Amino acid sequence: MDALLALTVGVLVSGAVYLMLSRHLVRFLFGLILLSNAANLVIFASGRTTLALPPLVPDGLEAPAVTVANALPQALILTAIVIGFGLLAFAMVLAYRAYQSLGTVDTDAMRVAEPDVNGAGEAAEEPAPARSEAA
Amino acid sequence: MSWLTVLPILIPLTTAVFAALAWQNLPAQRVIGLIGATALFVLSVVLMVVVWQDGVLAAQMGAWPAPFGITLVVDNLSAAMVVITGITGLAVAVYSIADIGRVEANAGFHPMLHFLLAGVSGAFVTGDIFNLYVWFEVMLIASFALLVVGGGRAQFDGAVKYVALNLFSTVMFLSAVGLLYGMTGTLNLADLHMKVREVENTGLLAAVAVMFLVAFGIKSAVFPLFFWLPASYHTPPVAVSAIFSALLTKVGVYALIRVFTLVFSPEALGEAFDWIQTLLLWIAALTMITGVLGAAAQTEIRRILSFHIISQIGYMIMGLALYTALGIVGAVFYILHHIIVKANLFLVSGVANxxxxxxxxxxxGGLYKSKPFLAVLFLIPAFSLAGFPPLSGFWAKYVLIKAGLEVDAYWIVAAALVVGLLTIFSMTKIWAEAFWKPHPGGDGAIAVTVDRGAMLALTLPIAALALITVAIGLYAEPLLSLAERAAGELMDPAAYVRAVLGAGA
Incomplete structure (x- = not known):
């Protein structure tokens, strides 16, 4: 089981690295999703894979009577999944808005914030959207 | 008194919720924001006083005994960081009255600012490494929203790079936490302090330590992982840039100092610690130098200041890398001084704009002629950043350089001194171009008729922060003894561990 998990993590990470090396923003984000799933599996494997009962305490007892599985890694992964979902959802929307606003998903072509000093980044000279005057 | 440890998180969270309820109601949001920021500042001072008098405070959340539940711990370093969060939070809350208009407010500036403060304070007070990850994420998602507030083209561009690299860093952090848990079976920092010594395979432990180094290194923008910072920090409204420059990278540095004193100590890592220390020294030197050279090449004020953040991070890492009591004192002092100065410089750049x-x-150009008072307010943080006596930056650099000389690390001392000189070059560049030379559009191009109330809201925080800088410079003793006590607790975490795990540990 451990070997299988290690192998899965390895495949996920290598796929993630391949995708993240791309200049295409959406590919990069797909890579990030794979990587965050790999991280979740790392936590799962760190908690050891055991054949044991679920950690339930029977009626009338203070502690489980038999050896039970470690529930903490699952709790950590659950937290990480929820957080990762929120962050990646934001990142996806951001990628879409950036595409709408900048007209490209090629990260090399995104030079608005850091215009080329030699004038290649002329697009950057477009006026910034009007900021509201503060009261 | 242990309930005090919860308040630095609770106050900004409550403020954020109320500010969110007052959506579309700008005046109400401003009042709520001011009240919340003031409350956080007052509470942080109380917390500091209590910790100074009674020692480390710890609270077990949900009454789960320590290492099983989440523990909140406030030692002198955490308390000082929360105070500085309170000060900059209040300064930015005041400044935002004039800087943040309806567009940004409707995009959620006020709630997000306080969520950010909650995340930052949470990261400072938590004593649990997985909880630290959660607070990092709270801080991160709030900073994402703040970065694109208002929705300019450059903001989306900067945000893509900021989001991409910071998400990578959190995944790295999460994997490292998982692996550390696998080796030690605990997540509590104080418990980890003991348990990592029982790990037999120190090589594996060192590998995890380096994963933490990379994850926090991206957060704190050290060489060669800093590229997200100069790409994004100059794009949002100035109030946002100021709070980012003050707090975000410093949370990374704080986390580095925390894990490399409490968890990955020389006792735990053995020989591996030596080369990690050498690595840190190199990182410190290269961060200082690349940052300051990057700044020299820029002509946009906020980009110059962004590169200087990187260069200053190098000094903090230098203090950690020296790993002597005096080095840590220097690092802590440097962080506290730097946050005030850097936030202030960004605020000044907003007024100049x-x-x-x-x-x-x-x-x-022409600001000296039209606004001599503003020119003075710029000179104070600028000279403090460069390390002129008698300002706060002088003492910060002095302590670090003394610490470097003590252990004969001459080349890092030389790098620190040269970078200080180059910092003066950048600051005089801003001075000469923005303040001294006449405005290229003639004197008429300078708007002297900014609304008085707005001008007051803009200048008040700048003047207050400048005053703090001067006060630290003229009377450095209290802050220095605070830094010494914080460093003492870091180098010998017995009090920290006792406060968390009880007297038996």
């Missing part, structure tokens, strides 16, 4: 119409040094 408002008066002259641009951030580009080539297009502006």
């Amino acid at each position: 408002r008066l002259t119409g641009s951030y580009d040094l080539k297009k502006i």
Whole structure:
């Protein structure tokens, strides 16, 4: 089981690295999703894979009577999944808005914030959207 | 008194919720924001006083005994960081009255600012490494929203790079936490302090330590992982840039100092610690130098300041890398001084932009002639950043350089001194271009008729922060003894461990 998990993590990470090396923003984000799933599996494997009962305490007892599985890694992964979902959802929307606003998903072509000093980044000279005057 | 440890998180969270309920109601949001920021500041001072008098405070959340539940711990370093969060939070809350208009407010500026403060304070007070990850994420998602507030083209561009690299860093952090848990079976920092010594395979432990180094290194923008910072920090409204420059990278540095004193100590890592220390020294030197050289090449005020954040991070890492009591004192002192100064410089750049119409040094000028008082307020943080006596930056650099000389690390001392000189070059560049030379558009191009109330809201925080800088410079003793006590607790975490795990540990 451990070997299988290690192998899965390895495949996920290598796929993630391949995708993240791309200049295409959406590919990069797909890579990030794979990587965050790999991280979740790392936590799962760190908690050891055991054949044991679920950690339930029977009626009338203070502690489980038999050896039970470690529930903490699952709790950590659950937290990480929820957080990762929120962050990646934001990142996806951001990628879409950036595409709408900048007209490209090629990260090399995104030079608005850091215009080329030699004038290649002329697009950057477009006026910034009007900021509201503060009261 | 242990309930005090919860308040630095609770106050900004409550403020954020109320600010969110007052959506579309700008005046109400401003009042709520001011009240919340003031409350956080007052509470942080109380917390500091209590910790100074009674020692480390710890609270077990949900009454789960320590290492099983989440523990909140406030030692002198955490308390000082929360105070500084309170000060900059309040300064930015006041400044935002004039800087943040309806567009940004409707995009959620006020709630997000306080969520950010909650995340930052949470990261400072938590004593659990997985909880630290959660607070990092709270801080991160709030900073994402703040970065694109208002929705300019450059903001989306900067945000893509900021989001991409910071998400990578959190995944790295999460994997490292998982592996550390696998080796030690605990997540509590105080418990980890004991358990990592039982790990037999120190090589594996060192590998995890380096994963933490990379994850926090991206957060704190050290060489060669800093590229997200100069790409994004100059794009959002100035109030956002100021709070980012003050707190975000420093949370990374704080986390580095925390894990490399409490968890990955020389006792735990053995020989591996030596080369990690050498690695840190190199990182420190290269961060200082690349940051300051990057700044020299820029002509946009905020981009110059962004590169200087990187260069200053190098000094903090230098203090950690020296790993002597005095080195840590220097690092802590440097962080506290730097946050005030850097936030202030960004706030000044916002006023300069408002008066002259641009951030580009080539297009502006004449500020000294029209606003001599503002010029003085710029000079104080600028000279403090460069390390002129008698300002706060002088003492910060002095302690670090003394610490470097003590252990004969001459080349890092030389790097620190040269970078200090180059910092003066950048600051005089801003001075000469923005303040001294006449405005290229003639005197008429400078807007002298900014609304008085707005001008007051803009200048008040700048003046207050400048005053703190001068006060630290003239009377450095209290802050220095605070830094010494914080460093003492870091180098010998017995009090920290006792406060968390009880007297038996």
